[in-house]
Amino acid sequence: MPTVSMTVNGKPVSGEVEARTLLVQFLRDQLRLTGTHVGCDTSQCGACVVHIDGESAKSCTMLALQADGAAVTTIEGLADGETLHPMQEAFRNNHGLQCGFCTPGMVMSAIDLVKKNPKASETEIREWLEGNICRCTGYHNIVKSIQEAAGNMGG
Amino acid sequence: MPDGVTGTGIGAAVKRVEDQRFLTGRGNYTDDINRPGQTYAYVLRSPHAHATIKSIDTAAASAASGVVAVFTGADMEVGGLPCGWLIHNEDGSPMHEPPHPPLAVGKVRHVGDQVAAVIAESLAEAKNAAELIKVDYGVLPAVMNMKAAEAGGTLVHDDIGTNKCYDWGIGDKDAVDAALAASAHVTEIDIVNNRLIPNAMEPRAAVADFNGANSEYTLYTTSQNPHVIRLLMGAFVLSLPEHKLRVIAPDVGGGFGSKIFLYAEETIITWASARIGRPIKWTADRSEAFMTDAHGRDHVTHAKLGIDANGKFTALKVETYANMGAYLSTFASSVPTYLYATLLAGVYTTPVIYANVKAIFTNTVPVDAYRGAGRPEASYLLERIVDRAARETGVDQLEIRRHNMIQPDAFPYQTPVALSYDSGNYQATLDSALSLGDVPGFPARKAASAAKGLKRGIGYSTYIEACGIAPSAVAGALGARAGLYESAEVRVHPTGSVTIFTGSHSHGQGHETTFAQIVSDQLGIAMENIEINHGDTGNVQFGMGTYGSRSLAVGGTALVKATGKIIAKASKIAAHIMEASADDIEFKDGNFTVAGTDKSMAFGEIALAAYVPHNFPHDELEPGLDETAFYDPANFTFPGGTHICEVEVDPETGVVKVDSFTAVDDIGRVINPMIVEGQVHGGVAQGIGQALLEGCSYDSDGQLLTGSYMDYTMPRADNLPTFKVATQSTLCTHNILGVKGVGEVGAIGSPPAVINAIVDALSDLGVKDISMPATSSKVWQAIQDARG
Ligand code: FES
Ligand code: FES
Numbered sequence: 055m056p057t058v059s060m061t062v063n064g065k066p067v068s069g070e071v072e073a074r075t076l077l078v079q080f081l082r083d084q085l086r087l088t089g090t091h092v093g094c095d096t097s098q099c100g101a102c103v104v105h106i107d108g109e110s111a112k113s114c115t116m117l118a119l120q121a122d123g124a125a126v127t128t129i130e131g132l133a134d135g136e137t138l139h140p141m142q143e144a145f146r147n148n149h150g151l152q153c154g155f156c157t158p159g160m161v162m163s164a165i166d167l168v169k170k171n172p173k174a175s176e177t178e179i180r181e182w183l184e185g186n187i188c189r190c191t192g193y194h195n196i197v198k199s200i201q202e203a204a205g206n207m208g209g
Numbered sequence: 210m211p212d213g214v215t216g217t218g219i220g221a222a223v224k225r226v227e228d229q230r231f232l233t234g235r236g237n238y239t240d241d242i243n244r245p246g247q248t249y250a251y252v253l254r255s256p257h258a259h260a261t262i263k264s265i266d267t268a269a270a271s272a273a274s275g276v277v278a279v280f281t282g283a284d285m286e287v288g289g290l291p292c293g294w295l296i297h298n299e300d301g302s303p304m305h306e307p308p309h310p311p312l313a314v315g316k317v318r319h320v321g322d323q324v325a326a327v328i329a330e331s332l333a334e335a336k337n338a339a340e341l342i343k344v345d346y347g348v349l350p351a352v353m354n355m356k357a358a359e360a361g362g363t364l365v366h367d368d369i370g371t372n373k374c375y376d377w378g379i380g381d382k383d384a385v386d387a388a389l390a391a392s393a394h395v396t397e398i399d400i401v402n403n404r405l406i407p408n409a410m411e412p413r414a415a416v417a418d419f420n421g422a423n424s425e426y427t428l429y430t431t432s433q434n435p436h437v438i439r440l441l442m443g444a445f446v447l448s449l450p451e452h453k454l455r456v457i458a459p460d461v462g463g464g465f466g467s468k469i470f471l472y473a474e475e476t477i478i479t480w481a482s483a484r485i486g487r488p489i490k491w492t493a494d495r496s497e498a499f500m501t502d503a504h505g506r507d508h509v510t511h512a513k514l515g516i517d518a519n520g521k522f523t524a525l526k527v528e529t530y531a532n533m534g535a536y537l538s539t540f541a542s543s544v545p546t547y548l549y550a551t552l553l554a555g556v557y558t559t560p561v562i563y564a565n566v567k568a569i570f571t572n573t574v575p576v577d578a579y580r581g582a583g584r585p586e587a588s589y590l591l592e593r594i595v596d597r598a599a600r601e602t603g604v605d606q607l608e609i610r611r612h613n614m615i616q617p618d619a620f621p622y623q624t625p626v627a628l629s630y631d632s633g634n635y636q637a638t639l640d641s642a643l644s645l646g647d648v649p650g651f652p653a654r655k656a657a658s659a660a661k662g663l664k665r666g667i668g669y670s671t672y673i674e675a676c677g678i679a680p681s682a683v684a685g686a687l688g689a690r691a692g693l694y695e696s697a698e699v700r701v702h703p704t705g706s707v708t709i710f711t712g713s714h715s716h717g718q719g720h721e722t723t724f725a726q727i728v729s730d731q732l733g734i735a736m737e738n739i740e741i742n743h744g745d746t747g748n749v750q751f752g753m754g755t756y757g758s759r760s761l762a763v764g765g766t767a768l769v770k771a772t773g774k775i776i777a778k779a780s781k782i783a784a785h786i787m788e789a790s791a792d793d794i795e796f797k798d799g800n801f802t803v804a805g806t807d808k809s810m811a812f813g814e815i816a817l818a819a820y821v822p823h824n825f826p827h828d829e830l831e832p833g834l835d836e837t838a839f840y841d842p843a844n845f846t847f848p849g850g851t852h853i854c855e856v857e858v859d860p861e862t863g864v865v866k867v868d869s870f871t872a873v874d875d876i877g878r879v880i881n882p883m884i885v886e887g888q889v890h891g892g893v894a895q896g897i898g899q900a901l902l903e904g905c906s907y908d909s910d911g912q913l914l915t916g917s918y919m920d921y922t923m924p925r926a927d928n929l930p931t932f933k934v935a936t937q938s939t940l941c942t943h944n945i946l947g948v949k950g951v952g953e954v955g956a957i958g959s960p961p962a963v964i965n966a967i968v969d970a971l972s973d974l975g976v977k978d979i980s981m982p983a984t985s986s987k988v989w990q991a992i993q994d995a996r997g
Contacts, residue, residue, distance in 0.1 A: 072333070088241035089234015091462070093410045094495040098918040101410060129234035142232040146224055149887045153717030154231030155410040155462025161232065176931070183926035187918070189410050189463050190717045192894030192955075193926040195887060 058122050062087065063131025071118045078102045080118035081128060089129040089158050093187070100186030103159035104128045110166035112185070129158035132165075140206040141165050141199070150199030152190035160186050164200045168207050176201070218730040219946075222883035225722045226736070227715070236460040239414040239431050244488035247416070248277050250478050251335035252491070253325040253342055254500070255317035258351035258572040258911020259365070262315060262324070262344060269341040270327060275334030278485050279342070281325045282312035285480060290471055290536070291445040294543035295688040296375045296568070304375035304568070307366035309536040311446070311473040311480075317346070318365055318535035319572050320913055321500030323473045328481060328489055351911030355509060355530040355569040365535055365570040372570045374533050374542065379550045379626055380563035388524035388561050392515030396598040402586045403981045404507035404532065404905040405898075406499055406921055407579050409716075411462020413502060414492040415475040419482040425453050426483065430475045432458040432744075433468045433714050434754020437691070439746050441471040441539065447480055451746075454479075458744040461716035465895070466578040467502045468716065469756045470539035474501075499916045504905055505579020507532035508545060508586050514559075514594045520604055522557055522613050527564040527590065535570060538577035542568065547687050548583025548675075548757075554624035555591040556635040556673050556849060557613040562625045572911045578756065580895055580956040581674070588672040589981075592961030596668070600972065606965075607643075610671050611636065621942075628675055630847045632939040638873045639671055641937045642851035646871030651855070654868075663857045665868070666970025670852040670962035676950040677762030677846035677941075694841035695759070696751050697768040699728070699775050701834040703820035705813025706738040712752015713764030714744050718952065719884045720760060726880055727765060727946070731772040733799025734812055750837055758950030761880065762846045766944045770838035778830060779815045785826040786810065786818060846941045846949040850874035852893070854962035858970045863989025865967055867897055871933040872958065877941045877949030885951050889934045892955020898924040899956075900963035904982045922982070971995070 059068035062085060069084045081087045081104070090113055093101035102114040105127040132139040138146065141161050151157040160183075167174060167182045174182065179200050180193070188196060217223050230236055267279040289308040296304045308314075312323050325342055329335035350363045358365075358372040365372055389395055416429040426449060432438050435456040442456075443449040461468060478489040493501065509530040515523035531545030550564035599609040614635045615622050622630040643649075651667050658665035678684065681692035698710040709728060713720055725739040742748050755764070776796050783801035784791040793804045802809040818825060819834040853871040858864070872889050879885050902922040906914040915921035940947030960981060967979050967988065975995035979988060 074333075082241075086243075087234070088238075089236070091238070091411070092240075092494075093412070094918055096495065096917045096919050099410065099495075129232075133233050136229075138229075138232060145232055146228045149225065149883045151228060151231055152719070152887060152891060153409070153411065153461065153463040154227070154236050155238065157231050158234055177927070180925075180927040180929075187410065187923050187925065189408055189465065189895075189923070190891045191887060192890035192892075192924075192932065193929055194890040194894075194932050197926065197931070 056119060058118050060121050060123060061125045063127055073119065075118045076114055077116045077118045077121050078113040081113060087128050087130050091155055091158060100159040100163055101156050103162040105162060110163050129161060141203040144199040144203035148195050148199040148202060150195045156186060156188040160196055168204045172204055174204065217726055217736045219726060219880050223722055223726055223881055225719050226725060227721045238411055238460045238462055239416060239429050240492045242416050242429050244416060244418045247488040247490050248328050248330060249332040249335050250489050250491040251327050251332060251339050252323050252474060253339045255320060255322040255324055257317060257346055257348050258320050259349040260317050261347035262313060262317060263347050264345045265325060266343040267325060270338040273338035273341055275330040276338045277328045279325060279327050280312065280481060282310055282314035285312050287480060288446045290473065291441055292537040292542055293539050293690050295690060296377050296542045296546055298376050299378040304542060305369040306537060307369050311476045319574050320911060321574060326477050326481060328485060351572040353571055353907060353909055353911055355532055355571065358569050358571055359567060365572060374568040374570055376567050377546050378565045381561055382563040384561045385524045385526045385563040389513055389515040389526060392523045393518040394516045394602055396514045396594055396601050398512050398594045398597055400510045400590050400593060401980050402506045402508040402589055403899060405505040405579055405903050406905050407465045407467035407502055407505060408923060409463030409465055409467055412493040412495055412498045413472065415478055416488060416490045417478040417482040418488040421486055426479055427455045428475060428479050429457045429459060431461050431468050433464040433716055433756055435744055435746050436712060436752045437754055438471055442476055442479065446476055455747040458714055464716045465580040466582055466756060470503055470577055496916055500574060500913050503538045503575050503577035505576065506586060507576050510590055512590055512594055514598055516598055516602060520612050522559040525553060525559050525562045527553060529566045531566055531568045532576050533568050533570050534573045534575035536575050538575035541575060541577045544578050544583045549587050551626045551628050552584050552587035552675060553591065553626055556615055556671050558615055560625060573907060580892065581953045584674040585957045585960060588670065588957050589961045592670045592672060593964060596965045606669055628845065631844055631942045633847060633849055633875060634939050635671055635849060638850040638875050638937045641935060642853050642871050642873040645873060645933050645935055646853040658857050664860055664970040665855065665857050666966040668854045668962045668965025668969055670958050672958040673847055673849035674953060674957045675845040675847055676758035676953060677842055678757040678759050679845060680843060681841050693753055694839050695753055695764040695767045696837065696839045697764065697771045698750055698837040699771040701775060701816045703817055705816040707734065708740045708742055709768065710749045711741065711743045711764050711768060712749055713760040714755040718760060723880045723884060724768060727768055728772060731769060732812060758952040761948045762944055762950050763840060763842055765946055765948060767838050767840035769945045770840055771836050774836035774838060775834060779834060781826060781830060782815050782818055783810050786824055843943040848874060848876045848949040848954050850954060850958060852958040852962040854966040856966040856970055858967060858988060860992055863985040863992065865901060865983055865988055867930050870930055872955065873935045873937050874954045875938050876936055876951040876954060877938055878947040879936055885936060886934050888951045889955045890932050892953060893932055893959045894924050894929055895956045896959025897929060897963055900960040900981050900983060902928060902982050
């Protein structure tokens, strides 16, 4: 089996994977980083979003081997100890999560949005979130969370 | 009750305790759990909606790389998955309950029905081996149309000789027929309540671990009610005693009803784990979820509403066909009967009501409770027929509602369909919603839309629901095979911190916060000294779980009862130590004080005295401070309110935009307004989803056409507006907290508001009706048809 090496949340990791192993399977099953979730099999729900070299990506839609040499950040890598990233803090502050299952993907996706478009309007936020499905919140508080975080992240 | 709105007590918008772990990726969902030596299950499913199984050849699969075992229905001689609610036909005979084997025996009855389970060292090997299983099917015609199925022909279950599960009625049919005949006007409507697929974002999953050393089974599963799963699986299917079966529902990623039920897969792997002597994990992929999670709604209804010359409703007659799917799921039979027809009075004084419900088996996935369960179907029917009646009789939409509403001084109000509403003020929620939604500004907004070539409409829904299920004696008399109480244990530790064991289960509702708020409020101790433990039959005494918006009204009341017992015992200990009469002990803000003195002991000091009982009233009390309470509610609770939707419709394309949505709900006392608003947002989003986007669709062969997020339209962020949400409460009169429940109001109240708004927008074109989901193509077609 081929070996894959990458940096995950700042730490170098490597492992043997099958050619067909998805990045999300490598993260969850081999590295036991179970914060990244799987909510669908058609690349639409966004529960699996991580950052690859700083860009949000659906980890169910790429092979582990495609991430060879990349710097991967997962939800586990955001907080500084118990100090939350401003996006995590804003989700907490605005009740932007209920069951928490979509949340890791939402947070990772939202950070990328704010990086790319720090002054995103409500409409732009809602359009960006097309690729992230939440069944619990009706998105109202997720949008509020992202707006607050954008302010706090210097947007 | 303390003032509450600041700090962490009742009424405070406390930030959620559980969020830290969810936000940092440290939730513990079922698929995150792995056991040493674990194997993986993959379920081979039927590709046909209806077929006999002539033979299954598993030899090649059994010999394949990594395969541990292959099981079929012939191997698994166990009981069928039971139905928890026995409905009787109008003639008094019981409903039909055909067997529901976990692995199909002889026949498959829907696409996705379980045919074989392959257990292997890895999931990939299990899937590869499943492809080697040869099943010889004798394909049969699919039974898909309920009315055709009622007439007979092909049978889903040959043994029962019919496709009709039951033919049930409630109310006085003769009185209704007479009143309709005497009415000045009768409005009729045909209504389809579209079939929905629940789609909690976490797919169902289970890990079963049999321990041969003590013959104990542990099942981790995505459940809203682990004790119910233990009871049903243990007692009815696998014949395992409760003390040898532990069911744990850890963090659960949303339920919405779909995770109430006992499912085949968790049953199969629990049974198989003992056969192979190793743990087994099974996780649904989303495609499996679409074809195996119990679906919701799916009613076809014809109704008549009589109105007298003064505009008062005289009678309501309802005939409903309810799709059960291929097998009876756990609560399926109760949904179109006691959770639906009993709500047909709504908020109105209609004096006589009759409903007939025919439940039909079809070759589709079983249908069961989905957020609201029966009550959305009732409110949709009522609020649509009232809307139409107003249009037909030329009465204003608000006027017809106000004119027929139950008055605020009429409570308790006995409806003609069994329920007795304890409290409410429908006029007050309506008034609040009119102001919050700026209804006086509607004409100006309509004109502004018209200037853009868009048609704006406004729609109302003044709904009621029943939740906090349920008084066990009443439920039992109506056919429930279980009690519907809840339990709580308050375990005070020697140093004064507290662990709560509750039979309610949180899968997004935030009980770790709200239940801690209640205990903090009652015992006067800090939230961080309170831990909420739920979801594990090995820890929690018993529980009926979370559904029907019952956690707070039933589970919360049990919790207050248990804390009351703690305070009573602690007061006696305090009296003994401070050498006073127990009657003179006052408990406030966490301190026990002898009335009129400065003698006082803190809660923690009493806790220590209870566990280090050197100076202790041994004659009167046992050491320790640990109390359990069970609470069986005296009545249902009756949340209600007004939802107002404004839409803009583009008449050229049929595209509907929900421009604003206002919800003012009476949910009784509010424990945490932040969480309450979140519950309403989520429910309304699901309601708008039903009204505009979501619809499960099968072809005539029983193939599921909406089997993924590519074809089943989930509400996305850009389909929804920012919501205007408020509460306007009357208190529940029969529980200590005065709470009613909020989990389902959004999904129950909203769909008719949306559809009524679309009909309003298009009424001047002659459009009278639009069915759910009101997709742009359907709206465009309705406009073309109306234009002729
Ligand atoms: S798991 Fe759904 S998009 Fe990746
Ligand atoms: S919080 Fe449950 S799916 Fe988003």
